[in-house]
Amino acid sequence: MAVITISRQFGSGGEAVARLVAEKMGYLLVNKAMIVENLRSYGVEDDFDQFDEKNFSLIEQAGYREIEEKRRHYLETLHNFIYDLAIRENLVILGRGGQVLFKDFPPALHVKIIAPLKGRLELVCKSYELDEAVAARLIEEQDQDRREYLRQIFGYNWLDLDLYHLVLNTELFGLEEAVALVVNAARVKEEMGDFPLSLPEDSRQEQGLLISQVHDATGNAPSFAHPSEEEFARMLDFYQIKWLYEPKTFPLEWDSEGNITVAFSPDFYLPEQDIYVELTTQKQKLVWRKNKKIRRLREIYPHVKIKIIYGRDYRGLLQKYGIEEKGE
Amino acid sequence: MPDEEANQLEILLTREQIYQRVAELGEKISKDYSGIEELIVVAVLRGSVYFAVDLSRRLSIPFSLDFIGISSYGATSYPLGIVRITKDLDINIVQKHVLLVEDIVDTGLTLNYLIKNLKTRNPKSLRVCSFLDLPGRRIVEVPVDYRGFEIPDLFVVGYGLDFQERYRNLEVVAALKKNRSGT
Numbered sequence: 001m002a003v004i005t006i007s008r009q010f011g012s013g014g015e016a017v018a019r020l021v022a023e024k025m026g027y028l029l030v031n032k033a034m035i036v037e038n039l040r041s042y043g044v045e046d047d048f049d050q051f052d053e054k055n056f057s058l059i060e061q062a063g064y065r066e067i068e069e070k071r072r073h074y075l076e077t078l079h080n081f082i083y084d085l086a087i088r089e090n091l092v093i094l095g096r097g098g099q100v101l102f103k104d105f106p107p108a109l110h111v112k113i114i115a116p117l118k119g120r121l122e123l124v125c126k127s128y129e130l131d132e133a134v135a136a137r138l139i140e141e142q143d144q145d146r147r148e149y150l151r152q153i154f155g156y157n158w159l160d161l162d163l164y165h166l167v168l169n170t171e172l173f174g175l176e177e178a179v180a181l182v183v184n185a186a187r188v189k190e191e192m193g194d195f196p197l198s199l200p201e202d203s204r205q206e207q208g209l210l211i212s213q214v215h216d217a218t219g220n221a222p223s224f225a226h227p228s229e230e231e232f233a234r235m236l237d238f239y240q241i242k243w244l245y246e247p248k249t250f251p252l253e254w255d256s257e258g259n260i261t262v263a264f265s266p267d268f269y270l271p272e273q274d275i276y277v278e279l280t281t282q283k284q285k286l287v288w289r290k291n292k293k294i295r296r297l298r299e300i301y302p303h304v305k306i307k308i309i310y311g312r313d314y315r316g317l318l319q320k321y322g323i324e325e326k327g328e
Numbered sequence: 329m330p331d332e333e334a335n336q337l338e339i340l341l342t343r344e345q346i347y348q349r350v351a352e353l354g355e356k357i358s359k360d361y362s363g364i365e366e367l368i369v370v371a372v373l374r375g376s377v378y379f380a381v382d383l384s385r386r387l388s389i390p391f392s393l394d395f396i397g398i399s400s401y402g403a404t405s406y407p408l409g410i411v412r413i414t415k416d417l418d419i420n421i422v423q424k425h426v427l428l429v430e431d432i433v434d435t436g437l438t439l440n441y442l443i444k445n446l447k448t449r450n451p452k453s454l455r456v457c458s459f460l461d462l463p464g465r466r467i468v469e470v471p472v473d474y475r476g477f478e479i480p481d482l483f484v485v486g487y488g489l490d491f492q493e494r495y496r497n498l499e500v501v502a503a504l505k506k507n508r509s510g511t
Contacts, residue, residue, distance in 0.1 A: 019448065019449070020416075023412060023413050023416075026410050026412065029448060031448055032450075033447050033448045033450065034448060127420055127422050127423075128422070128423060129423075235401050235437070236437075237410065238401045238410055238411055239401065239410075239411055239437040239438065239440065239441050240410055240411065240441060240444070241437065241440065241468060270468065273468050273469060275468075275469075277467065307466075307467060309467070313465060313481070316465070316481070316483065317435065317465075319483065320434070320483075321400065321401045322492075
């Protein structure tokens with residue numbers, strides 16, 4: 001999928017540019033908060049803040065080897081996580097060496113956001129409510145961390161202009177203009193055939209360019225048993241909730257020889273919420289059989305969380321969003 | 329009550345009940361945030377505006393009011409793509425205490441997205457205050473720190489909540505029972 005990387009000097013407004021570009025393009029923003037939230041589930045310890053875009057100079061300190069090993073594990077996990085994500089999502093990656101990780105990757109647009117020190121000082125003083133001396137020190141530290149991070153891990157100079165498609169000075173252009181330029185550059189990449197088409201959605205739809213298909217958390221497009229399930233998946237996609245369709249079958253009853261005689265596969269699993277969802281849009285008189293299975297599931301697998309959406313609830317959902325029910 | 333299409337409205341919460349509960353919430357929030365420099369009250373457009381205005385009148389702490397709007401599933405002619413910010417905050421919330429004000433939390437889908445989005449901006453703290461809570465409709469679990477009323481699974485209107493843009497301005501909350509022949 002497409003990747004836009006944003007490298008930034010501290011206080012240049014690069015974070016805001018990344019966020020706004022992600023929103024305008026409908027891309028997923030990979031920033032610190034997003035990484036913190038996701039790497040936990042990859043078994044990386046919570047204290048990786050010490051490595052995140054940091055200048056690493058602990059040589060000769062006690063416990064150096066152990067810390068170095070943790071750092072190596074963190075970086076490996078982070079890079080695998082980002083590469084995996086880029087397979088199934090369009091991304092805006094803020095910092096973290098994205099411009100090197102996706103160097104020579106055709107569907108990538110590399111942007112550097114800079115601003116003169118004076119303007120950055122003003123922004124940092126205002127945003128963080130700091131006096132000028134403290135802000136100046138913070139800018140110096142942060143820039144050094146990012147510069148060293150890129151040098152130590154990838155061996156690149158972050159001001160090496162060969163790494164970037166675009167270098168934007170937010171003092172000369174302003175944030176909104178910078179965002180517009182990055183979005184336009186992405187459109188040019190679309191026209192060049194490097195980027196998957198993304199904007200604007202309505203006109204793509206009018207031109208019939210958009211293939212309406214939903215994808216689960218692993219990028220697969222499952223065949224749904226019922227149109228209501230596809231509609232539900234679309235709704236989850238819209239609100240950026242990851243899902244898997246019928247990923248697991250729970251055995252419920254066995255015969256005397258141990259063969260499974262009754263089993264149940266809930267329609268959806270939401271990995272971030274660790275919950276199964278079963279849509280029951282059948283006629284009420286058929287629901288009792290499913291209810292019986294779900295009761296049994298809860299008895300045998302008490303740790304499994306399952307939410308049942310009955311026909312009435314589902315119609316309420318559609319009504320809320322003003323959608324007509326399909327394919328009963 | 330103006331109701332030319334003869335949809336039936338059954339009052340669930342009276343004006344007095346709402347007034348009293350909003351006052352209690354305002355007092356509780358003011359107490360919990362006492363001593364802070366400033367609270368950023370973020371009202372989610374459009375439904376929560378009525379609640380946010382009344383609630384903010386009951387706050388005795390310094391606060392700034394801002395608004396955020398997001399696109400709704402199914403609002404386009406064909407439901408495609410992903411949720412987008414339609415009106416972003418004007419205030420920078422980095423290192424600020426933020427209170428997100430919702431009219432209603434049902435499935436949790438909207439709130440889940442808003443919380444994720446606001447957290448990426450690194451606020452100092454983020455809490456949620458919802459006028460109504462319908463836990464029976466929840467699909468994803470979301471934290472609701474302050475709630476006005478927990479109500480049963482009904483289609484409700486009034487006090488900011490609409491049905492096709494109608495009934496927002498009712499001073500009560502009512503369950504809407506649609507008259508099939510009338511709509």
